[in-house]
Amino acid sequence: MQSLYVHFPFCESKCHYCDFYSLGREKTRETDPQRFELALKKEAGQKAHLLSDQLDTIFFGGGTPSMTPPDSMRRALEPLELSQRITPNTEWTMEANPSSIELEAMREYRSLGVNRISMGVQAMRSDFLKALGRVHSREAVPKALEAVFQAGFENVSVDLLCGVPEQTENDLKEALEILTQFPITHLSCYLLTLPKQNPMSKLLPDEETQLQHLLWVHEWMTSHGFDHYEISNFAKPGKKARHNLNYWQGHSYLGLGPSAHSYDARNSLRWKNISSLHRYSALLEKNESVMENEEVLGDAEKQLEKWMLALRLDTGFPTNWLETQLQQKRVEIFENEGLIEKHPTDPTRKRLTARGFALSDQIIRALA
Ligand code: SF4
Incomplete structure (x- = not known):
């Protein structure tokens, strides 16, 4: 397997629309980041043999990986001997949120080997950020981007949401103008989706408005030098997200951490880890498997x-x-x-x- 995904399940606070497995600070107090570090190290030791000698891509996702100190990551992933598996060509992405980005820590992530940052901006209006349950302010975004570029990262992606209640094309324009003042290389623009029980779901724009906004973002991005290479993704030439491309091209990948997915293309085998930090840690402490389910893909x-x-x-x-x-x-x-x-x-x-x-x-x- 030439691609590695590691899931860091901690967040500062749980966003209202999020369906990833992650624990906000109120929950993380009950858990022990050190316990997670040891559990991840155990899982890394169990599965290191599945990785190729040379890795094409690594992705630290979550959750908010930038809440985990670089030293803790280094210790947890020691059994994988990543420094020997990475090449000058390995793409190593880490997700980060504007509120958890500090210049010194960013420099340390770079020295760990991370060479691409994917930042969850989502919106550039304070009222939208509040409604979405994001903890960062509008002002934190340019500061965070400055720190990322100052730390020496040259490959930087940002996430933006489309279809936020009351969002207009002007809001999108303002957000894209601010973000592209920085030399970002990639933008992911996802449509906000919410379960029916979420009170905000009644306020979502109708399908025609969503379509218009998505097309508007397409026009704006492609006229500013980005290729629209995937449903929700835009990249400067040569800067497509290679880790995600590996998923989309059906290649194998190994996922570590609670809720992580893995895929073995040769045997059409897909499996998923348990989505509970407590159970994940407890099972690894007993040297047991953390696989929740696996399936062999049939012809259909x-x-x-x-x-x-x-x-x-x-x-x-x-x-x-x-x-x-x-x-x-x-x-x-x-x-x-x-x-x-x-x-x-x-x-x-x-x-x-x-x-x-x-x-x-x-x-x-x-x-x-
Ligand atoms: S920061 Fe990301 S992973 Fe964490 S709760 Fe918000 S959307 Fe989910």
Whole structure:
């Protein structure tokens, strides 16, 4: 496995819309970060043999990994001997939040080997940040970006949310103008989704507004030198998120930490770790497995996965995948509706347009 994911489950506070496994500070007081460090070290020792000698990508996600001190990360991952597995070409990303970024710590993460930062900005209006349950202020964002670049990071991604209640194109424009004053190389723009029981869910904009905003972000980003290479992702040339590309291209990866997923492409085997820090730690203290479930993908799942992965990328799919008349007819309809287009440089492929990206769920359902 040439890609490694490590899940750090601590956050300063739980955001109202978050469905990742993470514990806000009120909960982390009950847990012991040292206990997590030891448990992670145990799991790393159990699974080090699954990793390739040379790693293509590493991703520290969560949660908020930047809340874990670099020394603690170093100790926990000692059994993986990462310094011997990384090459000058390894992409090593760490997620960070504006409120937990300090210049000195950023320098230490760099000396650990991290060479790419993915920062959760989400919005640039104080009232939106408050409504979303984010702990950082609007003013913290430029300060955090300054610290990241001052520490020497050159590959920096930011996350922004689209579809926030009451958000306008002007809000998006203002946010993108502030963010691109910095030499960011990548932007992820996700549509805010909320479970029905969340009181804010009634305030979400309608589908037409969501579509307009997504298309507006596409226009703005592509006219500012970014390629729209995946449904929600934009990159400067040569700066696509390689770790995520490995997921989307169906390559193997090893996930460590509570709730982490892993995939063994050779055996079509997927598994997931337990989503409970307490149980994760307790099981590892007894040297037991932390796997919650595993599944071998069947033919139908592989077929769905193949379409889902291909349609989300701007490389699209080869036209010889259209095996049935129904699929060919549907693609023709989608082309007439401006949702699918010929690949601009490869006549053997077709792909989703920006509008198609925004409506990708229904297209995948129709073609898979
Ligand atoms: S900071 Fe990220 S991981 Fe943590 S609660 Fe908020 S959205 Fe979830």
